[in-house]
Amino acid sequence: MDRRFLQRSPASRSNFIHGQDLSWMGNLTSLTDFVLESNMFTGNIPETFGKMVKLITFNVQDNQLEGHVPLPIFNISTIRYLDLGFNRLLGSLPLDVGVKLPRINRFNTLFNRFEGIIPPTFSNASALESLLLRVNNYHGIIPREIGIHGKLKVFALGDNALQATRPSDWEFFISLTNCSSLRFLDVGKNNLVGAMPINIANLSNELSWIDLSGNQIIGTIPEDLWKFNKLTYVNLSYNLFTGTLPPDIGRLPRLNSFYISHNRIDGKIPESLGNITQLSYLSLSNNFLDGSIPTSLGNFTKLEVMDLSCNSLTGQIPQEILAITSLTRRLNLSNNALIGSIPSQIGLLNSLVKMDMSMNKLSGGIPEAIGSCVQLSSLNFQGNLLQGRIPESLNNLRSLQTLDLSKNSLEGRIPEFLANFTFLTNLNLSFNKLSGPVPNTGIFCNATIVLLLGNKMLCGGPPYMQFPSCSSEDSDQASVHRLHVLIFCIVGTFIFSMCCMTAYCFIKTRMKPDIVDNENPFLNETNERISYAELQAATDSFSPANLIGSGSFGNVYIGNLIIDQNLVPVAIKVLNLSQRGASRSFLSECHALRRIRHRKLVKVITVCSGLDQNGDEFKALVLEFICNGSLDKWLHATSTTTSTSYRKLNLVTRLHIALDVAEALEYLHHHIVPPIVHCDIKPSNILLDDDMMAHVTDFGLAKIMHSEPRIQSSSLVIKGTIGYVPPEYGAGSQVSMDGDIYSYGVLLLEMFTGRKPTDNFIDGVTSLVDYVKMAYPNNLLEILDASATYNGNTQELVELVIYPIFRLGLACCKESPRERMKMDDIVKELNAVKKACSAHATK
Incomplete structure (x- = not known):
């Protein structure tokens, strides 16, 4: 959230005063301004503060205060500015708060743990200009007359659990039309479902910030959005908006950030969009946009991020796009239908960090000019029609961490210089036409970094790659000729076999009734199921080359499927039905995944339940593909060679990942009914995307919690993985949310010590938890x-x-389940740590 809207008081602050007894301050009964902002006070707010009955300003934000706010403070009728934000305060607001504080101008509980409903009496506070309630646990509906007095300028209720499921629940929007000075509107990341009762364009012309993201709002983006000529930020992502982008969107001269991703917007990108020269962040990904990319987008002079991925865009990449020299953070054009060659102007993006043009139909060679993009850490051209050799100019890109040129038609030798790219954690040259010797030094000796599958003319290299030994050039040419003949024969035989197999399956399925999985309600949802034949084609007949992981109940393959007219990479989890419990695992995942909707949980796309080519039962889940692999592979080296990806996870990145996992678990535990217990939280079940955001996966052991008692099996089956399983499960206790919290605590300790819970410890220490306890609190740097x-x-x-x-971490791993923290409290704690870390970094 933009801190400009906090309007902090000018009194003394940021003294970094540590916690002490403040109760004596309550004797200052004539005090009018009490400001302790941005210090390090801890503990509770003393009850004696309620004696300061002449207060106008009460500001304790940016501390580490906790517990409930004394009720007498909410009774001080003279208060105009009440700032409690960025602490660990909890409890609910008094229902009569708007009556008891008739002069309140700014009411701020940002980033705390408040819960309960938002009191309707706020409509009685006729002087209220700023209502700042973001990032708490407020629930229920937003009071319908909250803006009736028309004074609101800042309305920030995002990141809560507020609901709107009926048309009447949306009436608060009607009252906001009275607020002619409204500048900041944020109701994002709540549970607002359905259509707004008004056109956004009916709100105040003073609006500069709109955030409706992370809900399930339907409707269209108003064509007269341009009337808000003071807008700097618009975020409508992760909703269900339809229709087209307004043709006059370019009439927003001050717009800095425009996020419309993950909706159902179709049509063309308006030419006028290029008129917004102040734009820094543009995300239109995961929609149904078509047509060509407008050349007018080359007018951007301050753009840092452009994400047009996962649409149906066609035509060539405009040269003008690659001349936007301000692009420094990310350019993502992947998963479209772009054609033609990559313009040589790509070399102008010499400050860009991430570039993704994968899964298009780009042809020609990789331009030599790519060597000018010296700041690139991630380059992805996978899944195109690129030809020719890998350019020597790539030698200049020594900052690369990820290079994916797979699934093209590249030929020639693998450049020797790639062996010396010490920062590379992922080099994928698979499924090209590369030939000649494979380098046998540097990163090529690390099996976790390099993928060369599907290049049948390669030879030599490290033994683990199992390529044939290299011979003379003449012999190589003869081998190539023989290989062509062999491929021709194999392909012919394969086509003939497939025809026979198809006929056989057709006859057999006509004779054998379809398997109907009546136990699995997910299969009856609106998601269109997929056939075995489609999955077989998407994975090259479940080729080992496409195998990316194995679990307790099956294998996971990468494949490419056409979804909504786009070729999309997916992860296909195939159940091994001969494994005991596999069918039950399939049902558990379906039951869990059919109800969840959270960006930090891996999404299910569809399922397959039927017969394979032999007429045997076949079950598979098709999940979104998360490109950066599991947290386990990033945390721990898998060979004697130190993993470069392991070095890449700095302290801040680990903190963000820990918060992502906590938010996902908080959603499962506290924001869906009935709650879901994951039962197997561990690094290998946490996937990282290209922005290093964590996504929790593998719900094969998940249990849906019900309020009624269940009959427990007489046989003891411990759910989870050794080292992460809570001690009470071993004693026969039923699974619970407290068990997930224990597993999360172990994960947290593992992430920051680098030690696995199954490691061998010394000095009589038998567990990771005890290992940390011995160092806590004075010797933590020794185990970090x-x-x-x-x-x-x-x-x-x-x-x-x-x-x-x-x-x-230790609070989560308490021996007694009752003593462990809850996931919503964990999220608040981590947000406080993240905020403190960010504040320190900006000094």
């Missing part, structure tokens, strides 16, 4: 993973991040 680097003062590092993280 050396790869978790951080730029900052060591003592501040301990106070801001290390101590809170390990304290939190």
Whole structure:
């Protein structure tokens, strides 16, 4: 959230005063301005503060206060500015708060743990201009007359659990039309479902910030959105908006950020969009946009991020796009239908960090000019029609961490210089026409980094690659000729076999009734099921080359499917039905996944339940593909060679990943009914996308919690993985949310020590939890993973991040389930750590 809208009081702050007894301050009964903002006060707000009956300003935000706010403070009728934000305060607001604080101008509980409903009496506070309730646990509906007095300028209710499921629940929007000075509107990341009762364009012309993201809002984007000529930020992502982008969208001269991703917007990208020269962030991904990319987008002079991925865009990549020299963070044109060659102007993007043009129909060679993009850390041209050799100019891109040129028609030798790219954690040259010797040094000796599958003319290389030995050039040419003949014969035989097999399956399925899985309600949803034949084609007949993982109940393959007219990479989890419990695992995942909707949980796309080519039962889940693999592979080296990806996870990245996982579990535990217990939280079940956001996966052991008692099986089956299973499961206790919390605590300790719970410890220590306890709190730097680097003062590092993280991990791993923290409290704690870390970094 933009801090400009907090309008902090000018009184003294940021003194970094540590916690002490403040109760004596309650004797200052004539005090009018009480400001302790941005210090390090801890503990509760003393009850004696309620004696300061002449207060106008009460500002304690940006501390580490906790507990309930004393009710007498809400009775001080003279208060105009009440700032409680960025603490760990909890409880619910008094229902009569708007009556008891008739002069309130700014009411701020940002980033706390408040819960309960938003009191309808806020409509009685006729002077209220700023209502800041973001990132709490408020629930229920938004009061219908909350803006009736027309004074609201800042309305920030995002990141809560507020609901709107009936038309009457949306009436608060009607009252907001009275607020002629409304500048900031944020109701994003709630549970608002359906259509707004008004056109957004009916709101105040003063609006500069609109955030409706992360809901399920339907309708169209108003064509007269341009009337808000002061808009700087628009976020409508992750909703169900339809229709087209307004043709006059370019009439927003101050717009800095425009996010419309993950909706159902179709039609063309308006030419006028290029008129917004102040734009820094543009995301139109995951919609149904078609037509060509307008050349007018080349007018952007301040754009840092452009994401047009996962649409149906056609035509060539405009040269003008590649001349936007301000693009520094990300250019993503992947998963479209773009054609033609890659323009040589690509070399102008010499400050860009991430470039993704994968899954298009781009042809020609990789331009030599790519060597000018010296800041690239990620380059993805996978799944195109590129030809020719890998250019020598790639030697300049020594910052690369990910290079994916797979599934093209590249030929020639693998450049030797790639062996010396020490930062590379993922080099994928699979399924090309590369030939000649494979380098046998550097990164090519690490099996976790390099993929060369499907290049049948390669030879030599490290033994694990199992390529044939290299021979003379003449012999190589003869081998190539023989290989062509062999391929021709194999392809002919394969086509003939497939025809016979298809006929056989057709006859057999006509004679054998279809298997109907009446137990699985997910299969009866609107999601269109997919056939075995489609999955077989998508994975090259479940080729080992496409195998990306194995679990307790089956294998996971990568494949490409046409979804909504786009060729999309997916993860296909095939159940091994001969494994005991596999069918039950399939049902568990279906039951869990059919109800969840959270961006940090891996999404299910569709399912397959039927017969394979032999007429045997076949079940598979088709999931979204998360490109950066599991957290386990990033945390731990899998060979004697140190993993470069392991070094890449600095302290801040680990903190963000920990928060992502916590938010996913908080959703499962507290935001769906009935709750879901995952039962197998561990690094290998956490996937990282290209922005290093974590996504929790594998619900094969998940259990849906019900309020009624269940009959427990007489046989003891411990759910989970050794080292992460809570101790009470071993004693026969039923699964619970407290069990997930224990597993999460172990995960947290593993992430920041770099030690697995199954490691062998010394000095009589038998577990990771005890290993941390021995070092806590005075010797934490000794057990901190050396790869978790951080730029900052060591003592501040301990106070801001290390101590809170390990304290939190141990609190989650308490022996007694009742003593463990709840997931919503864990999320608040981690947000506080993240905020403190961010504030320190910006000093």
